[in-house]
Amino acid sequence: MQKKSKILFLISFIGFVVLFLIFNSEKKGWSDFFKSGKETFLDNYTPIVMNKYKYLGEVADTTNHMNAYMNFGEICLPLLDQWRGKIEIGDYVSKKKDSLTLFIERKNQNYYLHFDDKDFDGAPPPCKCKKLSKNN
Known part of the structure; x- marks a missing residue:
């Protein structure tokens, strides 16, 4: 059961990163976040x-x-x-x-x-x- 929850967490994290990048694509670069x-x-x-x-x-x-x-x-x-x-x-x-x-x-x-x-x-x-x- 622990292995399944780790995989689910990893998939959720990757999904979050992809959505974050899509919604913030208008930014000029990573330096703009700071x-x-x-x-x-x-x-x-x-x-x-x-x-x-x-x-x-x-x-x-x-x-x-x-x-x-x-x-x-x-x-x-x-x-x-x-x-x-x-x-x-x-x-x-x-x-x-x-x-x-x-x-x-x-x-x-x-x-x-x-x-x-x-x-x-x-x-x-x-x-x-x-x-x-x-x-x-």
Whole structure:
């Protein structure tokens, strides 16, 4: 009976590892498993380049706890608390590569919105809006 339970445990463990790898296949590598939420977010956020992307409103990620994203047509940025209420529908947003600052253009007002990485634990990564629209 002990041999049977060891075999069953081994099969269950192998099944768990296979499922774990399948569900985490979007990760870039094993090093991502050891990064903090802040590091993972910044790795995905800093390479983004935006040149006057119009803010179209919020969209929810139905596959990930209904996380709110800001829809810019091409790219969707997670709606962070520090950005909430500071970008309005119709605003144009620009961002340079490797920058943590958004440049907001509104009818009579232009301003910079600096990403505050202090006391920031992490957020879902930015993504292509097409990925979210498939889920809705």
